[in-house]
Amino acid sequence: MHILHGDIDDVFVRLISRTHMNAIFFNKDEVGRGKERDDYVRTFLQKYGVDVYAYDDAHLHGAFEVLKADGTPYKVYTPYYRAWRKRPKRFPSSVDMALLREHMLHMTPISEDDERAFTMWLSQCTKRWERTSEQDALHVLQQFIDTALPYYHRKRDIPSVTGTSRLSPHIKTGTISIRTVFHAVAQQFGNGHDEAVETYIKELAWRDFYHMIYAHFPFTKTEAFIEKYRHLPWSRDDERFEAWKEGKTGFPLVDAGMRQLKEEGWMHNRLRMIAASFLTKDYLIDWRMGEQYFQHMLIDYDEASNIGGWQWAASVGADAVLYFRVFNPIEQSKKFDPDGTYIRTYVQELASFPSLYIHEPWKSNIKTDYPAPTVDHQLQRQRAIALFRMNE
């Protein structure tokens, strides 16, 4: 692998002059910054007489594959899913390594300086992730299939157990193909846990759905999908935003999720929903601030899924949760972390708190450094609903 760093034009000019390449093959991005980059490079390379071959790979179905009969995009998940599900899913292509090797070009580094810069950046990383190879990803997949998949439909919402695949960082970075994941899971149909398998496949379809929405409505990075909610008067409270980021809101489950994000760069899906709902409906803070913070923190950051998830929780997106169904952070806690195992893992101040009070520590007389609730949930819920009603 060769590392080159600089402006796109400069890098490709160096590459072309060094390799005399006449064709380039790559898997394209259909959304966001990646799409802008790909479009730019494509035009640039054509000027240099380099043939460009771009492929759809990152999703089971590309953004323009599953459309309504009239050629327009779906805006609601369930009909999209029905159409998506009926389509055959390609298998991953196999690679003939021996053939590839015959055509390999062995070169000394194109730029020693760039290679050195890369090594320096790596050494500055503040976190270290082990087990990031394709073999590791395949191992995670197999373990998930053997142990958690059969219970996926029942345990995927319980953050204290390994109920989900945790494949998102691998899927995002491409250490495993989404096709490999889909077919390995789909092979389990008929083994006595069809409901679990179907539930998992539905999640993979959410990924394609959000990607499709973002490709057709690129403005959603910064604007609500639902027009009437584009100018909601969100508050800008830096102190509360800081409390949310630091996991110091005073609501144990929300704080556990935010601390997991900070420690691991990953957060359980149930917690992403709860934390996003809390920021927007309890703190009434703009979903875009949350979306950007997640962008900064997540190791599985995916523009389309993150925007989709945030707009869903803020009730401003395609097929989003209705604005009057506000998540109650205490009820969510009692339901999905009943004995507080997940909370205790991430909120050290509550590590030895009795289960009876773990969801509402302020109700006990036990002394703790854990913060008191920063807002009154019921009051904030009413405010959030009023905010939306004013814009109906």
Ligand SMILES: Cc1cc2nc3c(=O)[nH]c(=O)nc-3n(C[C@H](O)[C@H](O)[C@H](O)COP(=O)(O)OP(=O)(O)OC[C@H]3O[C@@H](n4cnc5c(N)ncnc54)[C@H](O)[C@@H]3O)c2cc1C
């Ligand atoms: C506010 C918010 C922000 C999110 N940001 C991201 C993000 O930046 N990157 C990201 O990959 N996912 C994001 N998600 C979706 C979801 O939370 C993660 O994909 C999931 O938690 C990853 O864990 P897993 O691999 O164990 O999931 P599993 O339950 O094992 O699901 C398997 C795969 O399906 C896909 N998937 C599952 N749920 C969703 C979903 N709701 N939307 C889209 N794809 C899904 C993911 O690729 C995931 O790896 C977000 C959700 C919310 C509510």
